[in-house]
Amino acid sequence: MNKTDTDNQLWQVTQFLWNEAALLDARQYDAWLDLWQPEGLYIIPIEDAEDYAEVLNLCYDDDKMRRDRIKRFQEGFSISSAPAAVTVRTLSRFVIDVVDGDSVVVSCGQHLVEDKFGRQRLWAANVRYTLQSTDSGFKIQEKVVRLLNSDGVLNSFSYLH
Amino acid sequence: MNQLIDAKNITLDPDELVRKDRIATPMYTSSELFEKEQEKIFRKTWVWVAHASEVPDKGSFKLSKVGLEPVIVVRDRKSNIHVMVNRCRHRASTVCEIHKGKTSSFQCPYHGWGYGLDGSLRALPYPEQYGDDFDKSQHGLLKLRTESYQGMIFATFNEDIEPLEEFLGAAKKWIDLFMKQGGGFPVKTLGEHQFAVPMNWKVQLENTTDAYHFPIVHKSFIQSLDEEAEETFSFLDGEGFVEDLGNGHSVMVMIPELVDLEEDLDRKIPERFEALAQKLRNENYPEDQVRRIVRAVGGSGFNLNLFPNVACSMAFFRVLTPAAVDKTEIRHIAIGMEGGPEAANQMRMRLHEHFQGPMGFGSPDDAEVWERIQRGVDGGPELPILVNRGIEKEVPGEAGPRGHVSDETGMRAAYAMWKRMMQE
Structure with missing residues (x-):
């Protein structure tokens, strides 16, 4: 790829991820679910691993768990999500790590501020996406959110990172 | 049942704080009570610190707490488990800040006092200045009494407490x-x-x-x-x-x-x-x-x-x-x-x-x-x-x-x- 193609791809990826971030902050979860490949995995690990299936994570969601999680947020029976904390997140420092056919691996930094009970908390993370280019645009094949303090003492989350 | 507690004259007398059917609000809110609990409960009874599988091998350790006090749980060369306060006997720095791992000793980062896996003081730089009657055996890490049941490891500061199983x-x-x-x-x-x-x-x-x-x-x-x-x-x-x-x-x-x-x-x-x-x-x-x-x-x-x-x-x-x-x-x-x-x-x-x-x-x-x-x-x-x-x-x-x-x-x-x- 020449420089223009690379810049163009970075721009498309960035647009996609900023849109995802906006959907999550706006808690538009049905639209968020549509961004996924059915076999995609949403993972928030505690520690690094070659295969996150073999270790305990904060979340390791396949399609069913993602849908169940969203349902839990939306149905109003979960006291921690009624109302949930509100969030503002910023993604930046995008680096395209690998391009392989229709698949793009992109890493970025994320700062997320949550607000509830008049109290704000800050969460920083390195995020790595594997995106699949399809006829209807990018779809998420894998999203791994590495919170800086994932193996430390956290607080409970009523939203998605 | 509808009887209220005299809020103006509330005391920290355990008899008044805990009745058979109710407890009083300071149980959740009094800092003074919290400090007393550290002394009278967490320093006096068996407190769970780890499971044996968290320190599987000789030299395996993990950090834990007994109440507010930071401790190290470690398995020594003979597979005995020790629990000791994470504090150098010289000037109080923690001797370990790694959450879990394996080691052959613990060394204070400040002046280099070194401790064995059983907490004993092994070596210190330039010991001459402490004079001839300095007794290393009296300067090991502070150890807690430690007993286990079914792999559940408990420790206590109370030397006189009944055995864990009791x-x-x-x-x-x-x-x-x-x-x-x-x-x-x-x-x-x-x-x-x-x-x-x-x-x-x-x-x-x-x-x-x-x-x-x-x-x-x-x-x-x-x-x-x-x-x-x-x-x-x-x-x-x-x-x-x-x-x-x-x-x-x-x-x-x-x-x-x-x-x-x-x-x-x-x-x-x-x-x-x-x-x-x-x-x-x-x-x-x-x-x-x-x-x-x-x-x-x-x-x-x-x-x-x-x-x-x-x-x-x-x-x-x-x-x-x-x-x-x-x-x-x-x-x-x-x-x-x-x-x-x-x-x-x-x-x-x-x-x-x-x-x-x-x-x-x-x-x-x-x-x-x-x-x-x-x-x-x-x-x-x-x-x-x-x-x-x-x-x-x-x-x-x-x-x-x-x-x-x-x-x-x-x-x-x-x-x-x-x-x-x-x-x-």
């Missing part, structure tokens, strides 16, 4: 039953979720023996289960019970048919475990072992609450660490089978993630309610906090009073012990 007493039987989750293999830890909640530690102590909240707080979890599992978790209508086991311990049996995991193994395998069973059969495990492992993966049907800081809670260890009068750290430690089938351990971890931890379908709702309690006690300090549910209907159990599964018998057991210790 302290556990009637709870031992339930620990034995809980460890059947090894499914024929030794139980090992599989990692942990950690989160802090702005609440007093006793709110957490109560919660492990509170079945009454389950269908309310965990409705969204229950709704995410299949019908069969939903039925299993609708235990308030069942034959369960809570029993006072003495010394502040209690057991809450929610699913009686899952008390002894090796009983009645011919029962139908629940549908959500059928895929795992098939996988194990394909790996050539004999049918009786398949059933034993699958049953174990589903977890125990009871919560064993051990005073003051640990619970064997259905399928995991729940550990509380008080951090301040209104802040408590919680650890949910996943357990599985040492040397057991990988598919079984993976399912254990997925089930743990489903309910536990900062992103579970259960814990965040618990955490929300606990924080709401700590916010609520800012109002109406004269109002009692009720722990009287089922008090009139208790019957004698095997070890102590027994109530309906949704009763507050376990809380009364814990508060009776709290009172006894605070008055000693």
Whole structure:
């Protein structure tokens, strides 16, 4: 790829991820679910691993768990999500790590501020996406959110990172 | 029952703070009381610090806490386990800040005093200046008395306390039953979720023996289960019970048919475990072992609450660490089978993630309610906090009073012990 193609791809990826971030902050979860490949995995690990299936994570969601999680947020029976904390997140420092056919691996930094009970908390993370280019645009094949303090003492989350 | 507490003249007298059927608001809010609890409870009794599988090899260590005090749990060259305060005997720096790992010694970063795995002071730079009568044997890391039961390691600052097994007493039987989750293999830890909640530690102590909240707080979890599992978790209508086991311990049996995991193994395998069973059969495990492992993966049907800081809670260890009068750290430690089938351990971890931890379908709702309690006690300090549910209907159990599964018998057991210790 020449420089223009690379810049163009970075721009498309960035647009996609900023849109995802906006959907999550706006808690538009049905639209968020549509961004996924059915076999995609949403993972928030505690520690690094070659295969996150073999270790305990904060979340390791396949399609069913993602849908169940969203349902839990939306149905109003979960006291921690009624109302949930509100969030503002910023993604930046995008680096395209690998391009392989229709698949793009992109890493970025994320700062997320949550607000509830008049109290704000800050969460920083390195995020790595594997995106699949399809006829209807990018779809998420894998999203791994590495919170800086994932193996430390956290607080409970009523939203998605 | 409607009697109010004299808020103006509220004292920290344990007799007034804890009555049989209620506790007073300062139990959750008084910093002075919190400090007394450190001295009279956390420094005086057996406190859970680790599971043996967290320090598996010679030289394995992990950091833990006894109350507010940082300790190191370590296995020495002879496989003996030591628990010692993480503080150099020279000028008090911590000698270890790595959460867990393996080492041959601990060295203070300030002036280089070096300690062995048993805490003994081995060497210090330029010792001449301390003179000839400096006794290294008197300057080892401060050690706690340490004893274990079924791999659960407890430590205490109290040299005169009864042996651990006596302290556990009637709870031992339930620990034995809980460890059947090894499914024929030794139980090992599989990692942990950690989160802090702005609440007093006793709110957490109560919660492990509170079945009454389950269908309310965990409705969204229950709704995410299949019908069969939903039925299993609708235990308030069942034959369960809570029993006072003495010394502040209690057991809450929610699913009686899952008390002894090796009983009645011919029962139908629940549908959500059928895929795992098939996988194990394909790996050539004999049918009786398949059933034993699958049953174990589903977890125990009871919560064993051990005073003051640990619970064997259905399928995991729940550990509380008080951090301040209104802040408590919680650890949910996943357990599985040492040397057991990988598919079984993976399912254990997925089930743990489903309910536990900062992103579970259960814990965040618990955490929300606990924080709401700590916010609520800012109002109406004269109002009692009720722990009287089922008090009139208790019957004698095997070890102590027994109530309906949704009763507050376990809380009364814990508060009776709290009172006894605070008055000693």
